[in-house]
Amino acid sequence: MSKQEIDNIRIELLKLSDYEELKTIMIAAYPSMPNTYWREAKIEKLISIFPEGQVVVKINNQMAACALSIVVDYNQFGDKHSYQEITSNYTFDTHLSDGDVLYGIEVFVKPEYRGLRLGRRLYNYRKELCEKLNLKSIVFGGRIPNYYKYSDTLSPKEYIEKVKLREIDDPVLNFQMSNDFYPSRIMKGYMEGDSASKDYAVLLKWDNIYYEKPTKSIRTIKPIVRIGLIQWQMRLYKDIEELMQQAEYFIDAVSGYKSDFALFPEFFNAPLMAAFNHLSEPDAIRKLADYTKEIVDRFSQLAISYNINIITGSMPEVIDDLLYNVGYLCHRDGKIDRYEKLHVTPDEKKVWGLKGGSQLKTFNTDCGRIGILICYDSEFPELSRILADEGMKILFIPFLTDTQNGFSRVRHCAQARAIENECYVAIAGSVGNLPKVHNMDIQYAQSMVFTPCDFAFPANGVKAESTPNTEMILIVDVDLDLLKELSQFGSVRNLKDRRLDLFNLTRR
Numbered sequence: 001m002s003k004q005e006i007d008n009i010r011i012e013l014l015k016l017s018d019y020e021e022l023k024t025i026m027i028a029a030y031p032s033m034p035n036t037y038w039r040e041a042k043i044e045k046l047i048s049i050f051p052e053g054q055v056v057v058k059i060n061n062q063m064a065a066c067a068l069s070i071v072v073d074y075n076q077f078g079d080k081h082s083y084q085e086i087t088s089n090y091t092f093d094t095h096l097s098d099g100d101v102l103y104g105i106e107v108f109v110k111p112e113y114r115g116l117r118l119g120r121r122l123y124n125y126r127k128e129l130c131e132k133l134n135l136k137s138i139v140f141g142g143r144i145p146n147y148y149k150y151s152d153t154l155s156p157k158e159y160i161e162k163v164k165l166r167e168i169d170d171p172v173l174n175f176q177m178s179n180d181f182y183p184s185r186i187m188k189g190y191m192e193g194d195s196a197s198k199d200y201a202v203l204l205k206w207d208n209i210y211y212e213k214p215t216k217s218i219r220t221i222k223p224i225v226r227i228g229l230i231q232w233q234m235r236l237y238k239d240i241e242e243l244m245q246q247a248e249y250f251i252d253a254v255s256g257y258k259s260d261f262a263l264f265p266e267f268f269n270a271p272l273m274a275a276f277n278h279l280s281e282p283d284a285i286r287k288l289a290d291y292t293k294e295i296v297d298r299f300s301q302l303a304i305s306y307n308i309n310i311i312t313g314s315m316p317e318v319i320d321d322l323l324y325n326v327g328y329l330c331h332r333d334g335k336i337d338r339y340e341k342l343h344v345t346p347d348e349k350k351v352w353g354l355k356g357g358s359q360l361k362t363f364n365t366d367c368g369r370i371g372i373l374i375c376y377d378s379e380f381p382e383l384s385r386i387l388a389d390e391g392m393k394i395l396f397i398p399f400l401t402d403t404q405n406g407f408s409r410v411r412h413c414a415q416a417r418a419i420e421n422e423c424y425v426a427i428a429g430s431v432g433n434l435p436k437v438h439n440m441d442i443q444y445a446q447s448m449v450f451t452p453c454d455f456a457f458p459a460n461g462v463k464a465e466s467t468p469n470t471e472m473i474l475i476v477d478v479d480l481d482l483l484k485e486l487s488q489f490g491s492v493r494n495l496k497d498r499r500l501d502l503f504n505l506t507r508r
Contacts, residue, residue, distance in 0.1 A: 006116075007060050011125055012052035014066065016044055021063045022056070029108035033355050035108050038068075038106070041389070041506045042090060045072070048362075049369075050096050053102070055125055057118045064113040068106040068121040071099040071135065079184060079203055080476045083141060083191045087495045089496045091389050093487060102130045104140030108259040124181045137208055139179075141190045141201040145171045148196050156186045156200045172200060180208045196202045197388050202345060213242050215444050223481045225367045225394065227426050228254025228308075229447040230260045233471035234432040234440070237271050240291055244298055250473060255306040257475045260367045264313035265430040265445070266325075266375050266400040274436045281439050289316040296336065298494050303330040309365055313428070314341060314374050325374060328399065329363055341374035342383065349441050360507075362390045368480055375399035378427075379413045381420065385505055388421035388495065393480055397427040400443065407444050415461055418450040422486055424463070424478045425450040444469060449476040454490050456482045506508060 019040050046054050046068055053069040070087070072094050073212070086103060088094045104126065109118050130138050144184040150168065151486040152161055161181055162168040177183070181204040190201035230250045247264070254262045271344025272291055276284040292315045303310045314327040325341035325348070325410060340357025348354040360383060362369050371394075372389035378384070378397045387395065397414050403409040418425040420458055446468040464476040470482040486495065 004219055005060075009057065009059045009064075009116075011055055011057055011121060011219050013046060014043070014056050015070075016040075016047055017272055018056060018063060019043055022066060024408065025063055025066070025110040026108055031312050033471050039072075039504070039506060042092075042162075042325060044507075045092055045390050049092060050097075051403045052129060054171065055111075055122065057121055059113060059116075061352075063110070065106065065109040065118040065122060066106065069102055069104045069126065069129075070095040071133070072096060072101055072103050073099045073484075074101040074103075074136070074139065080187070082187075082189060083201075084496075086141075088487065089498060089500060091495060091496060093388075093391065094486075095391070100136045102126060102133070102135050104138060119132050119175060120179060123181075127206065127208075130206075131210050135208060135212075137212050137379070138206040139184075139186060140175060140204055142176050142181075142204045143191070143194060143197045143201055144170060144173055145194075145196040146172075146201060147198055156198075156202075160186070160202060164221045174218075176204050179206075194371065202508060208332075214321055223479060224259075225261070225478050225480060226257070226259045227394070227449060227476045227478065228257065228259035228409065229426060229428040229430060229449070229474040229476070230254065230262060231445060231447045231465065231466050231470065231472050231474065232343060232430045234271060234430050234434045234443055234475055236274055236434070236436060238273060240294065243269060244295070247299070251302050251306050251308065251310065253473055254475065255308045259308055259397070259475060260415045261309045261311060261394075262428075263396050263426055263428040264398060265315040265399045265428050266327075267316075267440075268313045268401075269315055270430075270437060270440045271434055273438075273440065274333050274434065275461045277436055277438060281351045282323075284438065285316050286318060289318045289323065290324075291315070292317050296330070299328065300330040300334065300336055303332045304334055307332050308479055309367070311372060311398065316352075324357050325354055326357065327372065327374060329370075330367075334365070339363075339372045339374070341377060343376045343380060345376050347439075357429075360386060362387050362392050368393045370394045370396060372396045372398075375401070375410060378410055378417060381413075382505060384417045384423075385419050386507060389505070390422060392421070393423050393483055394478065395423055395426060396423045397422070399427055399429045399445070401429060401440050402444060404444050407446065411446070411448065414448075415450045418461060419452050422452050422483055422490070422495055424494075426476070426484075433470060449474070449478065451478070452483075452486055452490070454486055454492075456485060 057065040135352040154157045163170045184203040276287045310330040312328045329337040340359045344354040369391040371392040399410045414425045426449045428447040430443045433442045434440045449463040451459040466474045
């Protein structure tokens with residue numbers, strides 16, 4: 001494209017709706033590697049965890065170039081690392097909002113737009129972002145795609161020296177050095193399958209001269225998170241006022257211990273169905289759904305007044321005449337998020353007519369990114385793996401089980417989720433009985449917090465557990481920094497060691 005044909009040119013944050021266009025230009029940018037484009041789920045995660053780091057250049061409203069990046073704690077890696085390690089096997093779990101280095105993971109330009117200095121625009125954007133975020137430097141591994149022409153006669157070091165002296169033309173390396181990036185070291189085996197570079201790369205850096213070392217540690221996410229689990233006693237309440245009075249009692253209690261989260265069980269408000277016991281089960285639970293909005297509103301007020309994030313367990317909700325099992329995350333700053341039970345049990349479907357939801361997502365909180373799965377959903381490992389890929393560090397599971405074997409399914413699946421996803425998992429259930437509520441006769445529960453199984457954690461993977469079948473609260477501290485260490489230095493690294501060359505898990 002000639003300059004005369006350009007009406008406008010601008011840099012924009014990458015949006016998920018741009019994906020198909022992004023895929024097309026990436027394939028065009030790497031004609032020798034047609035299958036090495038980023039999948040949509042990876043782009044979605046990058047946008048979710050670090051939107052400022054993902055940018056595109058648009059010319060005449062058409063995408064022409066793209067740059068992707070993350071922020072890392074560079075001390076965890078040092079100068080000897082591979083592309084897989086720095087990206088945590090392409091999951092980007094190494095991204096930390098309180099990291100100190102902007103790491104470039106991708107820059108490409110559509111062939112017909114080369115020569116317009118779009119790469120320089122993208123690099124300048126990165127420099128401004130680095131300064132804005134007060135990061136030490138920009139770092140990335142630069143390919144040397146012309147090296148294969150000289151590999152028989154020159155070592156990588158000799159090749160780079162000749163490029164510096166302009167005795168060899170390497171347009172990629174020359175461009176990077178002309179934009180103030182300096183070679184720091186040569187890395188062997190940086191990017192698997194880069195035959196043109198003979199598996200070598202040059203570690204390139206740009207130092208932020210305006211960087212100011214914080215006088216004290218500044219963290220956007222607190223490292224120690226305190227969780228309050230409410231093992232709720234099912235008992236009859238004459239009305240919603242009595243129910244919410246009991247709920248506030250527990251919120252007051254866990255808040256008094258300075259908990260960051262309060263977790264209620266699934267269908268904790270089922271006692272209110274006693275007033276509708278003369279109706280059929282499907283009609284009774286739909287009447288219970290009439291209380292949901294008021295309960296959520298009141299929980300939100302309690303979250304603000306008690307300065308605690310409340311996970312409301314779950315409640316029935318009717319949308320377009322369809323009955324769902326849903327819950328709400330009431331943040332202590334007043335924000336409210338909604339989650340759904342995706343898999344309903346055969347009994348829930350047969351007796352109540354419940355329908356499975358379709359929303360699966362992680363939630364950003366002032367204590368990091370969390371996930372919430374309602375009871376039966378914890379028994380489907382794909383769900384929590386998707387949440388882990390999106391950065392979840394704590395998984396909350398409100399549940400309701402009537403028998404000990406039903407509880408055992410939730411308990412053991414929840415513990416497996418903690419191990420395989422390198423996260424904490426908190427489960428909370430109800431105890432007691434409701435003889436005057438059909439299909440809710442008895443409950444069995446033991447609320448617990450699970451951890452990965454490695455040296456920094458309890459040997460049995462159980463951080464804390466309540467007394468079975470007893471109304472009580474359980475207060476538990478979890479250390480998010482231990483998860484970072486596990487990801488890099490654990491005895492086993494379940495997320496990193498996945499064979500993504502053999503399988504992949506994506507959303508539809």
